[in-house]
Amino acid sequence: MPSRRLERLRRVINLCRAVEEGVDPFSVDVGSLLSTLREIFPELKNPEELCLDVEAVDGVSSIVKRQGDWVKSRSTTLYRDPFLLIDKLRRLGREALAEMFLEVWRPVVELEQITPHSLEVALRYWGGLAPLSERWRREEAEAAAEAGEFRVLTEDFEEELEALWAELRERAADKPIDYWDFVVAETYEKTIRRAYITSFLITYGYAKLEVYPLEERMQLRALRKPRPRVEGGCMMSIPIPISFEEWRRRVAEGKP
């Protein structure tokens, strides 16, 4: 009966596919599969049956190949039970592992030197390099442009310094002003800028910073005339951290 023959062929093919998908190739009796195919073959008539027979034979041969590969892999000198190997590896200390490695490690001896490729790259670079006189002209122009920018920056800075000194003189005309009251502005960036310029006012003698550590208070006093630095006098640096959180807290407290 043709349908029964087809069914048997399909069963052989499915079994071969299962092995391809990971089933142990030794769990299949290849001999019995071949005798089944041999038994069916004389009864096969139409092309569909013959095609299925070819597919089944191909599947069986792939099982034999997998069995061969398995034997080959297990018989190599490097094969060890992976679980045992990894377990041993996990239990071994760093020192023991390093010493073990040193016993089997034979580092290659090699000398680095210029290669034809690096010579080629160097030649390309040399070819594209402008003469020194031209490069100097370019560098001088760039330096001049940078100096111009710097001058603008310096002039702006002096203006800012003057403006802040005037503001301090006005706000601290009668009595000293709290450092934070003076420095804190509506944005964090502005606050940092004001603190930065204030530090110059203090350093250059335009203002005086009074620190009361026990009360955790700092006051700024404006000086009418810049006080020159006393020769041999002692200068002291006071770091004042201004974090974003600090600024937010002071703004929330109503300062400025």
Add this chain to the structure above:
Amino acid sequence: MPRVSRRGVYVRKARRAAHLLFFKRHRKPGASASELKRALGPDYRKALEILDRQLRELDLRVREVEEPSVEGEGRSRFYITLRGTLTPTEAKYCGWRIDDLAGLAASILFITARGGKAPRKEVEALLEEKLPGWRVKAGLMRYIRAGYLGEDEQGNLYLDWRTWAEVDQKALVDLLMKHEE
């Protein structure tokens, strides 16, 4: 041809072989069998034998390595390697700390146990059992850059050319299996 002259030819060939093997000309050091054959002639192995005898005095040797290629066909490459072993102190002077060596040994053994290829994440997890994470990442980068390990597009690590050239993998596995705790 007189005997002395014949010997002289091989000595010259051995010198030329030393140049080819010591000086790095490509990405990898050493020279392939075909390069040596082209430069020294079909009897290049005889020249390498002479060079190997001369290097013995310096605790070095000519080593032939059968490298597996992508197509599965092995190709011979020759290197000059250390004949003996390095002490831990010598290795440290060469820039290899105990942690680096242990990490490399563990990676090679793990990949070998997995049949020559293992996902990078699994290798990292194994190393992180004993080494800090940042050292594991830096170590793997170093092993890959040096050519001990390679990484494919699927994120699997495999043993690269330098491991085949420098490490006796079978002896390493044997040492691990025989190690008494």
